[in-house]
Amino acid sequence: MQARAGEEVAASKRHLAVDERGVGLRATWHLARGLVNLSLWRGDRCIETFHLTPVQAGQLVGFLVSGLADSVAEPQQAQLAVVPDSDEGAATSRLASGATNAVDQSRRQLADVLDRAAARLRR
Numbered sequence: 001m002q003a004r005a006g007e008e009v010a011a012s013k014r015h016l017a018v019d020e021r022g023v024g025l026r027a028t029w030h031l032a033r034g035l036v037n038l039s040l041w042r043g044d045r046c047i048e049t050f051h052l053t054p055v056q057a058g059q060l061v062g063f064l065v066s067g068l069a070d071s072v073a074e075p076q077q078a079q080l081a082v083v084p085d086s087d088e089g090a091a092t093s094r095l096a097s098g099a100t101n102a103v104d105q106s107r108r109q110l111a112d113v114l115d116r117a118a119a120r121l122r123r
Contacts, residue, residue, distance in 0.1 A: 016041075029120075054121050061117060068110065075104075 013029040024041035036057045040048040052060065 058117075058121055061114070065110070065114065072106065 016026045018024045028037045035051045038050045
């Protein structure tokens, strides 16, 4: 999957997702042209493209984020308990061990991606 002739795009300005059928969806920022290009690929052949303005891309991202948020189960309410002074060191060690659940980690990663996308849109 290559850029158009005479056009060079940094790899960091691209994202490629390939589904179980081997069909690829590539998103490429073309900031100088004021658009993001979505393209569908079969093997090394582009079969369709679609251009989005940065505003439209932001709306699409909002739609995707909303769907992702709806698909993640709400965390259960924490069961809080008083830790006796004698167990305080052990409890602190468990907290410091960095044990986090998958939902929290996914949310942090998604938040980081959205923060970077928002920063790029503001430029």
